[in-house]
Amino acid sequence: MSPTETAPAAAPLKGxxxxxxxxxxxxxxxxxxxxxxxxxxxxxxxxxxxxxxxxANLGLRLITSTPVAKSA
Incomplete structure (x- = not known):
């Protein structure tokens, strides 16, 4: 990523x-x-x-991609 590019916005409540x-x-x-x-x-x-x-826990862990309590 070049210095002029911005990172994509994180999803609300991600993590x-x-x-x-x-x-x-x-x-x-x-x-x-x-x-x-x-x-x-x-x-x-x-x-x-x-x-x-x-x-519910298993389902959420399967569809989430970040560690718990980490936004990115």
Missing amino acids: YRTLIVNGALAIVPVALQYIAGVDWTQFVSPSIALTIVGA
């Missing part, structure tokens, strides 16, 4: 999407139970919930 999704998967059920009294275990068993989180 943090996996952390954000995992944080949401951890916080949302607790928040729903606390705020609205929703018992998520009536809809999804804990073992299935763990499988969903694992699948």
Whole structure:
């Protein structure tokens, strides 16, 4: 790349999407139970919930190209 060329802009939240999704998967059920009294275990068993989180993690790692918490 020559000095006059600029690097392509990084995608928004690049390197943090996996952390954000995992944080949401951890916080949302607790928040729903606390705020609205929703018992998520009536809809999804804990073992299935763990499988969903694992699948989301694997899917995100397959489609992401940067290390976690690194923007480039």
